[in-house]
Amino acid sequence: MNILAPVRRDRVLAELPQCLRKEAALHVHKDFHPRVTCACQEHRTGTVGFKISKVIVVGDLSVGKTCLINRFCKDTFDKNYKATIGVDFEMERFEVLGVPFSLQLWDTAGQERFKCIASTYYRGAQAIIIVFNLNDVASLEHTKQWLAEALKENDPSSVLLFLVGSKKDLSTPAQYVLMEKDALKVAQEMKAEYWAVSSLTGENVREFFFRVAALTFEANVLAELEKSGARRIGDVVRIKSDDSNLYLTASKKKQTCCS
Numbered sequence: 001m002n003i004l005a006p007v008r009r010d011r012v013l014a015e016l017p018q019c020l021r022k023e024a025a026l027h028v029h030k031d032f033h034p035r036v037t038c039a040c041q042e043h044r045t046g047t048v049g050f051k052i053s054k055v056i057v058v059g060d061l062s063v064g065k066t067c068l069i070n071r072f073c074k075d076t077f078d079k080n081y082k083a084t085i086g087v088d089f090e091m092e093r094f095e096v097l098g099v100p101f102s103l104q105l106w107d108t109a110g111q112e113r114f115k116c117i118a119s120t121y122y123r124g125a126q127a128i129i130i131v132f133n134l135n136d137v138a139s140l141e142h143t144k145q146w147l148a149e150a151l152k153e154n155d156p157s158s159v160l161l162f163l164v165g166s167k168k169d170l171s172t173p174a175q176y177v178l179m180e181k182d183a184l185k186v187a188q189e190m191k192a193e194y195w196a197v198s199s200l201t202g203e204n205v206r207e208f209f210f211r212v213a214a215l216t217f218e219a220n221v222l223a224e225l226e227k228s229g230a231r232r233i234g235d236v237v238r239i240k241s242d243d244s245n246l247y248l249t250a251s252k253k254k255q256t257c258c259s
């Protein structure tokens, strides 16, 4: 019995959404990994279509975590601040390369007094979104601490990281350029993919969550193929690439089929 809501037509991904900045991206390939595309075509994605992947959203109080999730999931924006007490979550259903895929987006409290409740929900995340305010440099500085706390509960070698600058509508172009320079450095150090968004105008919000869904899906399918013994020597490995700041890379030999 399928108890999940059907996938909305505007949540269908037939192509890999591109990164915002090549300098700080999880990878810059134009398409999904060929083995992932092939596995989807051949209906060999195992349990991926039935799984729900957990994504946690962390960051300082009032940086705009709730607004970011609400803009994407409900297409709403509330200008009044209401602190998140503990946690809250939203489910989002996608269809990626014809395969259903679900994300559970966990909105956590940034306020110190609610943090200890929130941190008990960090475990088991496949992706961590660390949000800072593009107009508040302290909130960028604090992202390292948020990451460290979230990683205490998760496997740093397999979790996908995203560093998101919020409230882009409040920055002048000149201020934005300066902040982006610092944010790219932080993202590179963390091995996170960088995004800048505005929940007020909606700029980049959909693109960002589609990218999160696509990369989480890709990682899930690759893990599933590996589990089912389909992995070949020289295939996808998670490496640190010093020259290019790319965090996921594929083999030099391009594969045309994954059978």
Ligand SMILES: Nc1nc2c(ncn2[C@@H]2O[C@H](COP(=O)(O)OP(=O)(O)OP(=O)(O)O)[C@@H](O)[C@H]2O)c(=O)[nH]1
Pocket: 059, 060, 061, 062, 063, 064, 065, 066, 067, 068, 078, 079, 080, 081, 082, 083, 084, 085, 108, 109, 110, 111, 166, 167, 168, 169, 170, 197, 198, 199, 200, 201
């Ligand atoms: N101008 C502008 N304001 C924003 C944006 N995103 C959020 N805000 C405002 O910032 C305030 C805080 O937003 P929230 O989304 O509640 O912040 P939060 O990070 O969830 O806060 P905590 O729950 O305390 O952790 C609210 O008044 C929002 O209206 C944005 O993109 N642009």
